[in-house]
Structures are given as C-alpha cells and as structure tokens.
Amino acid sequence: MDTVILSDWLAARLDRGAAEPVYRQTLRLMQQAILTGQLPPGTKLPSSRTLAQDLGIARNTVLHVYDQLTAEGYVISTTGSGTYVADTRPDTAAMNTRRKPAVVAVAAADSHGQSATRIPQPPKRDLGDLSTRGRRLIGQAGVSAKQWGAFMPGVPDVAEFPARTWSRLQARLWKEANPDLLTYAPGGGYRPLRRALSDYLRVARSVNCTPDQIIITTGIHQSIDLAVRLLTDVGDRAWVEEPCYWGVRSVLQSSGVTLVPVPVDDEGLNPREQDLQQPPRLALVTPSHQYPLGMVMSLARRRTLLEYARQHNVWIIEDDYDSEFRYGSRPLASLQGLDDAGQVIYVGSLGKMLFPGLRMGYMIAPEHLVDTFRTGLAELYREGQLMQQAVMTEFIMDGHLTSHVRRMRALYGERRQILIDAITARFGSELPVMGDEAGLHLVLGLPDHANDRAVTVAASEAGVIVRPLASYYTTDPPPRRGLLLGYACVPNDRIGPAFETLARVIEQTALKTPTRAA
Amino acid sequence: MDTVILSDWLAARLDRGAAEPVYRQTLRLMQQAILTGQLPPGTKLPSSRTLAQDLGIARNTVLHVYDQLTAEGYVISTTGSGTYVADTRPDTAAMNTRRKPAVVAVAAADSHGQSATRIPQPPKRDLGDLSTRGRRLIGQAGVSAKQWGAFMPGVPDVAEFPARTWSRLQARLWKEANPDLLTYAPGGGYRPLRRALSDYLRVARSVNCTPDQIIITTGIHQSIDLAVRLLTDVGDRAWVEEPCYWGVRSVLQSSGVTLVPVPVDDEGLNPREQDLQQPPRLALVTPSHQYPLGMVMSLARRRTLLEYARQHNVWIIEDDYDSEFRYGSRPLASLQGLDDAGQVIYVGSLGKMLFPGLRMGYMIAPEHLVDTFRTGLAELYREGQLMQQAVMTEFIMDGHLTSHVRRMRALYGERRQILIDAITARFGSELPVMGDEAGLHLVLGLPDHANDRAVTVAASEAGVIVRPLASYYTTDPPPRRGLLLGYACVPNDRIGPAFETLARVIEQTALKTPTRAA
Known part of the structure; x- marks a missing residue:
C-alpha cells in the first residue's frame, strides 16, 4: 500500500456520521492496517499535512494519531526523515523450536485498496482445551442457573430479610466511612465481628473459642479451600461423607x-475397615445435620472420630451446615467443642441465615494455627469487605440476627410442615421423608428402581426445581434414590400446587414398576 | 462417682452468682463428668427430684438437663427404671489398625469429689503440621499487616473515595432491595455491570469483548485462581515474569x-532459548506496566508472544495492573485486543480505582469459554454480592468512576512528582527511579551490594513501610536491588518528611561501601 492508496483506503472507511470520533477511527484503522501487514514494515507514511488534506480532516488530528502510533510502537518517527512503519511482526526465529507450520501469512493489500489478507481461522477450541481437573469440575458441576422458587434446595427466603434494618445500619456506617474499613483486611476480619460471633457460637453451638480464633471468610467454599491448601498436598487423601455436598467435592x-x-449410617460417618487402615490427611464431616440426608452424628461416633484423628494426625473439618434451623431438639454440641487436641477446623456460613448474596462466613482455627490461617487467607485472597462486616456486627449486637433467625425458624417450620402434609396426603407412607429435622430442605425417598436424575429433568420441564440425590453420591448407580426439596424459599400458598405438579411427574416417571422382559 | 458424690461434686461447682444460668452450668458440668469418665458408662443418675433437692434448685431445671443429656446422647432414659450414663467412649476397636499407644486414660474421681482426670497434654503442633504447599505459602508470604501509610505500595488513597456518593446510590438500591439481587450470582455477575464494563474497557483499554465475555470476580486473585484451575493440571508449567507480584506466585x-x-528486559517478557523449547501451559504477563518494574511490553514482543501461544497452545493471562493510572502517554492496546485465537484471558481490578476493601474485579474470557468460566466460578466459589455490583453499575453509569479516576490520576501524579523531587534532591542521579510512568508506586534502585531486605526492616523500625525488590524475584540473590515506594496513599505534606526518614535509613544501611577484608 503506498501512500496514495493509504489515503484512499482510509477515506473509504472513515465514517463521519459514526459515534466514534474521527481521531479514534483513524487510529484504529491504521493500527489494523499495520497489524494485518497491509502497511508492511518500513513503509513510509505520508506527512501529516498531506494525509490531513487527502482525508479532509484537521492536521492536528493526524498529528495526534501519529503520536499515539509512535507511543504504542506501531511506527518509528525519525526527526527530519519522516515516519515509518515499525517491524512488529512476531519474531518467528524466537519460536522455531518444536514449530508447527506457520499459519500467519503477511498479506499485501491489492491495488484496489482491498485487503487481501487471509488470516487463517483460529483453531476451534472446546472443552478439550480445559485441563483434566477443569473438565472434571465442569463435568460434575452441580450449580444451578436458577436460585429461587419451588423447590430449590439450600436457599433461604431472601424476600423476608429485614432489608430496611440492614440498610439503616449500613447508611450510618457509610456516613462516617472510616477509611480503615475501606482497605484490605489482612487480620482475619473485623475484630468486633469476631468477638460477636464467638459469643454467639459459644451459646448457640457449644463452640469453644476466643475471638482471635475466628477468621471471617466469604463462606464455606473459601473456608474449606483455605484449609485444604494449607493442610494438604496434592495426592493427599480426604474422607468425605457419601453422600455429600457437591461443592465440597469440587473444591x-x-x-x-x-x-x-x-x-454414613443413622449415627453419621461410619468408616469401613479399609478406610481405617489408611488414615487420610483430612476428614470433612457434617455432624450436626448430615448433608443431604440429615442424620445426626452420635456422641460415641464423635468421640471415636476425634480419637482416631488424634492417633493418626488427621485434620477434621466440621461443616456445621444449617444447624441454626432445627425444628426439634437442640443440636448436639459441636465436634469443635469436644476437641482438645487442636485438630478440628469449624466452618460456618452467615448467608443462609440472612441472604446468600452476602457472601460471608467464618472458620474457627485451632489456636496454634490462627496466625497461619490469617496469613494464608490474606496471601491467597487479599480479603476486604470490612464495611459489610461492620454492618453485620451492628446487626448482631442490636439483636437482629437472633430475632431474624427465630422468625425464619418459625416460618420455615410452617413450610416444612405444609410440604410434609402434602407428601403424606398424596403418597401416604409409600415414599419416605428423610432429613427433615433441620435445615432448609428435606429428602423425598424414591423406589430403588427410579431414576432420580430423569425425574429432575422432567420436573424442571414442568416448572419445578428439585435436585436428584444421585448427584450427591460418587458411586454410580447410587445406593439410594431420592429428591432434595427445598421448602424455605417457597411462599406457603405455593407449596401445595407446586408439589401437586411434582407428584404427577413422580408418578409418571418414578413409580411405574420397571418394565420386565416380555 | 456414686449419686451422693455427684450431688456434692455439682454443688461444689455451681456458681449461683455467675452470669451463666444454673441450667447451663449443670448441663455443662454433667457433660464434662461424662466425657472425662468421672461418671462412667452405666452409672445410674439420681432421680430428678433427689438431685433437685440436693442442689437446692428447681426440679424442672434438672428435668431439662436430663432431657438435653438424653437428646445429645450422653445418657439413656428407660421408662420406669431410670436414667443411665451412655457408653460414648471412643470405639478403640474401630481404630486398632496402625495404632499408637493409647493416650486417653479414663480416670475415676477420688472420694473428695476432686477430679483425678489426667488427660495427657495434646501433642504440640507447629508449622510442621502444614502441608508442603502450606509451608511454602506461609514461608514466602508477602502480605503485610499494615495496609496504609508512607510508602505502602499498591494502595490507593481510600480517604479520597467519594463515600457519600456511593452511600447515596447504595441507599437507593437497598430501599427497593430487589430479592433477585440477594441470592447467589451464578451467571458471571450483574448483567448491567458487565455491559457498563465492556463499554468502559473498549474505550479505555482497547479491549475487544461483548458484555457476555465479562465475568465479575472478587479481584485478580480469584480471576487467576479460576483460570488456573480450569486450564492447568497439577505439575503443568506456567511462565511468570521475573520479577513478578508475589500474590500471583502464591496462587x-x-x-x-x-x-x-x-x-524481562526493557521490552517486557524476554523468554530464553530454554524457555521457548519447553512451551508452558500458561503464561502470566503484565504487558501494559510490568509489575513491579514498570516497563511496557513492545508491540513486537506482544505479537511474538501471541504467535508463540497460538503455535504451542499456550494460555495467556493478561494482568492489566494499574493501567488506569498513567502519567504520560496512553497505554498500548491490550494483548486481549490483539488476540484473534481466543487464547488471552484478561484480568483487572476495580478495587485499586475505588477502594481495595470493595473486592471487585473482572475477567474477560475467550468467547468459547464463557460458559465454562461462569460455571467454574459458581461451582468453586458460589458468588454473590449482586447488590454491590448494582451500586457499582450506577456509579459507572452516572460518570462517577471516570471522574474519580481522573481526579485520582491528577492527585497521584502530584504525589509521584513530590516523591521524585525528594529523591532527586537527596540522591541526585545516584539512585535510579524505575517504573514511575504508571501505577501507584515507583521503584527506587539500590546499589548491587545493598541488602534491600535489611533496608526494609530498618525502615520499618523507623516507621516507614517499603517493600524490597528482592521479594518479587524467585532467584536468590536477586539480580537487582531496590525498594518499592507507594506514594498514592500518602498525603502530599507527609511525603517529604517520610522520605527524609527513609533516606537516612538508606544511607546508613545501603550506601556504605561494602566492608573489605582488612
């Protein structure tokens, strides 16, 4: 492309009616011409005066374009002798090791100013480009695009959250806007919140800790991730409950x-002989309410697990899932409260109590690891959100957390009962209900021959969200079939109709006797 | 302990003046007696009436305690025949594989009601309990306990953040409190924010993307972590710049x-022959402003890197660190904008522009990986914070982001100049200044014989925070010595005095000619 053609080529492409200023258009077009090789290295550019005249634009504009092209390394300006296209072609000599055939053709523009560039199509990439762990993560992903509605498990009713109260506390704190609360939070979180939480957990969960041991995180996922990276190496073995929460497996x-x-059995985690013979590095358990089946780990099992962990140097992560929402007796004391060897890391979430979007949780580190966990969290994640933590502190100190949880426990208790009544009315004792003593969901058992994944798909087509129990097991086929039904986020009067829809789907897809060979 | 002794033992320990209610004290003490074996399995408890009389407390209180002990599995109640201590001792038979000598002695109380329990001290745990990767993470941690003050690098001046404006937008959104914004955020973040960001980045950074390609994260750390877990396997090789940001190495x-x-050299990343011969799976670069040295990757290098990546299937993560704060010419266009093979993942942060505690950043995924990245983020982290993202959207759309960045660029530019003037006034050209064209810090070069880590410690003792260049290198001793000085968060009138203090430290610890052998 000689200089005459450059002017023509630019003139044909500049759009004076476009929102993009002429300066930007000119710059972009010239960059494009250089990158594609239409303006090859060494080409002398027309003087700014000439180009401005040819294009009918201000000379200043062209000067700015040339300056920017120089600054960005597209062209080289030599005082006195003009402006030349720089050689920015990839240094193929630097790449000729293990080289595949070159795929870039530096193309010349034809005399009509049309680009003859034929940049080959980039190779199509697909899931095959992911790493093995990436493929596994995506392949078994349990996360749902919907986060709301009958019967989404694990979701509280966010419409019931006292947003006005929260907003008022928030506005008060932002009015002061203490700069110390706007920086990173390298010390494990806002200290008054850690004090308030340790008080709360001591009473509510028989946890035995000082405020220092509490580390604020963004939730269960981050807490577990941090513990895993600090306490395990690649290839280390970790016990997880079968079934368990899919998110834990992914992390x-x-x-x-x-x-x-x-x-797991009725008393919780029940390791087999072969499990015991190979002590893991880490065991992840949900003793107060097994997720998703709901059984409570017995005191004898708790003490056995702690003793085994002490003898074999096993770390225990105690996920105290949904323990705030119990509809019967008080929960057992936490494993953490029974641990006197400093081997239990206790993790909990605040999002289920308030609203999930909050992304706030906590972990309780053994005393000798507190500094390590704080440093690790800051190093891996550079935490912040102290403002939000300060709002949470006020919310707890003013009693709003306790009263909100109390109110929600009553509300979810009602909804749970409506759902159980609907199940009983429809199916009697044909389908068992499990794990309904606590939490935000229950498990509706299906016959062994039923395909709970297929029921889930059919239910989704009928507008009802459920999760198949199968997706919480690693074994295939799973030992039990069932559906997780979350009732907490469903308005009372929606539960009956939605369950009616689901019941029809279950009858059509899961209760037919399996076809026998004719 | 027979029943008479139980009453005595409890009576000696109950504190009626304590804040803890008598019910809780009694429950706790009895749990303790059972756990330590002072009340061995099979022991019959006194009737509630007897114990209440002995202790002089309400019978109802004792009944509640017994109920709770039953619910928690500490005791077994048999109708008619009374209440017995359950056998909750660890099932040592279940653990006798590879067993060490038992360390728990089930102790009996002596007749004075005093505990004779001698639970052995738990084994002391130290850093040796961490995994290898955990020890490395903590051992090389670069995070600082201080987040503010002269000359903390990488920190904006949060006191300048327009908190009132933010608070006003926030209050408006919380007044509506749309429940959809309180749930998890499985779709890559608040869509209007992604649209606003793609518009902003197209203009400001020559990025080439649709709103769909933008995924909101909590910042650079999370963005890189996600990409690494999806695109690499354990043992895969990743190029990092030498020197580079310590946080990246940790992640x-x-x-x-x-x-x-x-x-790196003056044109940025400069792979050696041996590097090129073993293509990595991933390359992590800071082309617009090498961190921490500040050089800009030349256009030729950019194109060479892209071409090499295409030929050898290398993923590129482009960290566009601090590119909003440039004090000279416009930055080069992003690598992402030059990439037509879908191999560049662009990551950026909003915290440095506004306030770090915000914890908000973004990544731009290649189009064919958008769904994968969204799913991976939701699966690993269960993101939320849509409310905060909505506030950010309003902040951008109302023009506050642009005007705040413009104002800060002017302010930080002043501070940078004050610091450079102070350096020149004191040291002339004896100590070089590097990387001052952009960002929130500059690098003050030290002589090769200087120990920049020692200077950092001495400066800290004198009340001035700096970071040694050595900690950004993996090689030891590092090829260059220097100090990172952050000026952005230091009020103008503090820069001179703080630098005076630092200069004295430098003269005393770094500028003395190394001692020669006498």
Whole structure:
C-alpha cells in the first residue's frame, strides 16, 4: 500500500456520521492496517499535512494519531526523515523450536485498496482445551442457573430479610466511612465481628473459642479451600461423607486432593475397615445435620472420630451446615467443642441465615494455627469487605440476627410442615421423608428402581426445581434414590400446587414398576 | 462417682452468682463428668427430684438437663427404671489398625469429689503440621499487616473515595432491595455491570469483548485462581515474569502449578532459548506496566508472544495492573485486543480505582469459554454480592468512576512528582527511579551490594513501610536491588518528611561501601 492508496483506503472507511470520533477511527484503522501487514514494515507514511488534506480532516488530528502510533510502537518517527512503519511482526526465529507450520501469512493489500489478507481461522477450541481437573469440575458441576422458587434446595427466603434494618445500619456506617474499613483486611476480619460471633457460637453451638480464633471468610467454599491448601498436598487423601455436598467435592478435587467417600449410617460417618487402615490427611464431616440426608452424628461416633484423628494426625473439618434451623431438639454440641487436641477446623456460613448474596462466613482455627490461617487467607485472597462486616456486627449486637433467625425458624417450620402434609396426603407412607429435622430442605425417598436424575429433568420441564440425590453420591448407580426439596424459599400458598405438579411427574416417571422382559 | 458424690461434686461447682444460668452450668458440668469418665458408662443418675433437692434448685431445671443429656446422647432414659450414663467412649476397636499407644486414660474421681482426670497434654503442633504447599505459602508470604501509610505500595488513597456518593446510590438500591439481587450470582455477575464494563474497557483499554465475555470476580486473585484451575493440571508449567507480584506466585503454586520465571528486559517478557523449547501451559504477563518494574511490553514482543501461544497452545493471562493510572502517554492496546485465537484471558481490578476493601474485579474470557468460566466460578466459589455490583453499575453509569479516576490520576501524579523531587534532591542521579510512568508506586534502585531486605526492616523500625525488590524475584540473590515506594496513599505534606526518614535509613544501611577484608 503506498501512500496514495493509504489515503484512499482510509477515506473509504472513515465514517463521519459514526459515534466514534474521527481521531479514534483513524487510529484504529491504521493500527489494523499495520497489524494485518497491509502497511508492511518500513513503509513510509505520508506527512501529516498531506494525509490531513487527502482525508479532509484537521492536521492536528493526524498529528495526534501519529503520536499515539509512535507511543504504542506501531511506527518509528525519525526527526527530519519522516515516519515509518515499525517491524512488529512476531519474531518467528524466537519460536522455531518444536514449530508447527506457520499459519500467519503477511498479506499485501491489492491495488484496489482491498485487503487481501487471509488470516487463517483460529483453531476451534472446546472443552478439550480445559485441563483434566477443569473438565472434571465442569463435568460434575452441580450449580444451578436458577436460585429461587419451588423447590430449590439450600436457599433461604431472601424476600423476608429485614432489608430496611440492614440498610439503616449500613447508611450510618457509610456516613462516617472510616477509611480503615475501606482497605484490605489482612487480620482475619473485623475484630468486633469476631468477638460477636464467638459469643454467639459459644451459646448457640457449644463452640469453644476466643475471638482471635475466628477468621471471617466469604463462606464455606473459601473456608474449606483455605484449609485444604494449607493442610494438604496434592495426592493427599480426604474422607468425605457419601453422600455429600457437591461443592465440597469440587473444591477438594480442584486442589488435587484424592477423595475417599466414606459411608454414613443413622449415627453419621461410619468408616469401613479399609478406610481405617489408611488414615487420610483430612476428614470433612457434617455432624450436626448430615448433608443431604440429615442424620445426626452420635456422641460415641464423635468421640471415636476425634480419637482416631488424634492417633493418626488427621485434620477434621466440621461443616456445621444449617444447624441454626432445627425444628426439634437442640443440636448436639459441636465436634469443635469436644476437641482438645487442636485438630478440628469449624466452618460456618452467615448467608443462609440472612441472604446468600452476602457472601460471608467464618472458620474457627485451632489456636496454634490462627496466625497461619490469617496469613494464608490474606496471601491467597487479599480479603476486604470490612464495611459489610461492620454492618453485620451492628446487626448482631442490636439483636437482629437472633430475632431474624427465630422468625425464619418459625416460618420455615410452617413450610416444612405444609410440604410434609402434602407428601403424606398424596403418597401416604409409600415414599419416605428423610432429613427433615433441620435445615432448609428435606429428602423425598424414591423406589430403588427410579431414576432420580430423569425425574429432575422432567420436573424442571414442568416448572419445578428439585435436585436428584444421585448427584450427591460418587458411586454410580447410587445406593439410594431420592429428591432434595427445598421448602424455605417457597411462599406457603405455593407449596401445595407446586408439589401437586411434582407428584404427577413422580408418578409418571418414578413409580411405574420397571418394565420386565416380555 | 456414686449419686451422693455427684450431688456434692455439682454443688461444689455451681456458681449461683455467675452470669451463666444454673441450667447451663449443670448441663455443662454433667457433660464434662461424662466425657472425662468421672461418671462412667452405666452409672445410674439420681432421680430428678433427689438431685433437685440436693442442689437446692428447681426440679424442672434438672428435668431439662436430663432431657438435653438424653437428646445429645450422653445418657439413656428407660421408662420406669431410670436414667443411665451412655457408653460414648471412643470405639478403640474401630481404630486398632496402625495404632499408637493409647493416650486417653479414663480416670475415676477420688472420694473428695476432686477430679483425678489426667488427660495427657495434646501433642504440640507447629508449622510442621502444614502441608508442603502450606509451608511454602506461609514461608514466602508477602502480605503485610499494615495496609496504609508512607510508602505502602499498591494502595490507593481510600480517604479520597467519594463515600457519600456511593452511600447515596447504595441507599437507593437497598430501599427497593430487589430479592433477585440477594441470592447467589451464578451467571458471571450483574448483567448491567458487565455491559457498563465492556463499554468502559473498549474505550479505555482497547479491549475487544461483548458484555457476555465479562465475568465479575472478587479481584485478580480469584480471576487467576479460576483460570488456573480450569486450564492447568497439577505439575503443568506456567511462565511468570521475573520479577513478578508475589500474590500471583502464591496462587499458582498452591494449585500445584510449576513456576518458570522468565526474565524481562526493557521490552517486557524476554523468554530464553530454554524457555521457548519447553512451551508452558500458561503464561502470566503484565504487558501494559510490568509489575513491579514498570516497563511496557513492545508491540513486537506482544505479537511474538501471541504467535508463540497460538503455535504451542499456550494460555495467556493478561494482568492489566494499574493501567488506569498513567502519567504520560496512553497505554498500548491490550494483548486481549490483539488476540484473534481466543487464547488471552484478561484480568483487572476495580478495587485499586475505588477502594481495595470493595473486592471487585473482572475477567474477560475467550468467547468459547464463557460458559465454562461462569460455571467454574459458581461451582468453586458460589458468588454473590449482586447488590454491590448494582451500586457499582450506577456509579459507572452516572460518570462517577471516570471522574474519580481522573481526579485520582491528577492527585497521584502530584504525589509521584513530590516523591521524585525528594529523591532527586537527596540522591541526585545516584539512585535510579524505575517504573514511575504508571501505577501507584515507583521503584527506587539500590546499589548491587545493598541488602534491600535489611533496608526494609530498618525502615520499618523507623516507621516507614517499603517493600524490597528482592521479594518479587524467585532467584536468590536477586539480580537487582531496590525498594518499592507507594506514594498514592500518602498525603502530599507527609511525603517529604517520610522520605527524609527513609533516606537516612538508606544511607546508613545501603550506601556504605561494602566492608573489605582488612
């Protein structure tokens, strides 16, 4: 492209009616011409005066374009002798090791000013481009695009959150806007919040800790991730309950930990002989309310697990899932409160109590690891959100947390009962209900021959969200079939009709006797 | 302990003046007696009436305690025949594989009601309990306990943040409190924010993307972590610049990636022959402003890197660090904008522009990986914070982001000049200044014989925060010595005095000619 053609080529492309200023258009077009090789290295550019005249634009504009092209390394300006296109072509000599055939053709513009560039199509990439762990993560992803509605499990009713109260506290704190609360939070979180939480957890969960031991995180996922990265190496074994929360599996696996699914029975985690013979590095348990089946780990099992962990140097992560929402007796004391060897890391969430979007949780580190966990969290995540933590502190100190949880426990208790009544009315005792003593969901058992994944798909087509129990097991086919039904986020009067729809789907897809060979 | 002794033992320990209610004290003491074996399995408890009389408390209180002990599995109640201590001792038979000598002695109380329990001290745990990667993470942690003051690098002046404006927008949104914004955020973030950001980045950074390609994260750390877990496997090689940001090294290493430090020169990343011969899986670069040295990657290098990546299937993560704060010419266009093979993942942060505690950043995924990245983020982190994202959207749309960045650029530019003037006045050209064209810090070069880590410690004792250049290198001793000085968060009138203090430290610890052998 000689200089005459450059002017023509630019003139044909500049759009004076466009929102993009002429300066930007000219710059962009010239960059494009250089990158595609239409203006090859060494080409002398017309003087700014000439180009401005040819294009009918201000000379200043062209000067700015040339300046910017120089600054960005597209062209080289030599005082006196003009402006030349720089050689910015990829240094192929630097790449000729293990080289595949070159795919870039530096193309010349034809004399009509049309680009003859044929940049080959980039190779199509697909899931095959992910790493092995990336493919596994995506392949088994349990996360749902919907976060609301009958019967989404694990979601509180955010419409019931006292947003006005929260907003008032928030406005008061932002009025002062203490700069110390706008920086990173390297010390494990806002100290008054850690004090308030340790008071709360001591009473509510028989947890035994000082405020220093509490570390504020963005939730269960981050807490577990941090513990795993600090306490395990790639290839280390971790016990997880079978079944368990899919998110836990994803977090552990993506850090290179080998999962060992351990069965649960009515007393909770029940390791087999072969499990015991190979002590893991880490055991992840939900003793107060097994997720998703709901059984409570017995005191004898708790003490056995703690003793085994002490003898074999096993770290225990205690996920105290949904323990705030119990509809019967008080929960058992936490494992953490029974631990006197400093081997239990207790993790909990505030989002389920208030609203999930809050992204706030906590972990309780053993005393000798507090500094390590704080440093690790800051190093891996550079935490912040102290303002939000300060709002949360006021919310707790003013009693709003306790009263909100109390109100929600009553409300969710009602909804749970409406759902159980609907199940009983429809199916009698044909389908068992499990795990309904606590939490935000229950499990509706299905016959062994039923395909709970297929029921889930059919239910979704009928407008009802459920989760198949199968997706919480690692074994395939899973030992039990069932559906997780979240009732907490469903308005009372929607529960009956939505369950009616689901019941029809269940009858059509799960209760038919399996076809026998004719 | 027979029942008479139980009453005595409890009576001696109950404190009627304590804040803890008598019910809780009694419950706690009895749990303790059972756990320590002072009340051995099979012991029959006194009737509630007897114990209440002995202790002089309400019978109802004792009944509640017994109920709770039953619910928690400490005791077993048999109708008619009374209440017995359950056997909750650890099931040592279940643990006798690879067993060490038992360390728990089930102790009996002596007849004075005093505990004879001698629970052995738990084994002391130290850093040796961390995993190898955990020890490395903590051992090389670069995070600082202080987040503010002269000359903390990488921190904006949060006191200048327009908190009132933010608070006003926030109050308006919370007044409506749309429940959809209180749930998890599985779709990559608040869509209007992604649209606003794609518009902003197209203009400001020559980025080429649709709103769909933008994924909101909590910042650079999370963005890189996600990409690494999806695109690399344990043991994969990743190029990092030498020197580079310590946080990046920590994130990569803790995911099991092997770091390959690649030198930089005045044109940015400059791989050696041996680097090129072993293509990595991933390359992490800071082309617009090398961190921490500040050089700009030349256009030729950019194109070479892209071409090499295309030929050898290398993923590129482009960290566009601090590019909003440039004090000279416009930055070069982003690598992302030059990429037509879908191999560049662009990551950026909003915290440095506004306030770090915000914890908000973004990544731009190649189009064919958008769904994968969204799913991966939701699966690993269960993101939320849509309310805050909505506030940010309003902040951008109303023009506050642009005007705040413009104002800060002017302010930081002043501070940078004050610091440079102070350096020149004191040291002339004896100590070089590097990387001052952009960002929130500059690098003050020290002589090769100086120990920049020692200077940092001495400066800290004198009340001035700096970071040694050595901590950004993986090689030891590092090829260059220097100090990172952050000026952005230091009020104008504090810069001179703080630098005076630092200069004295430098003269005493770094400018003395190294001692020669006598």
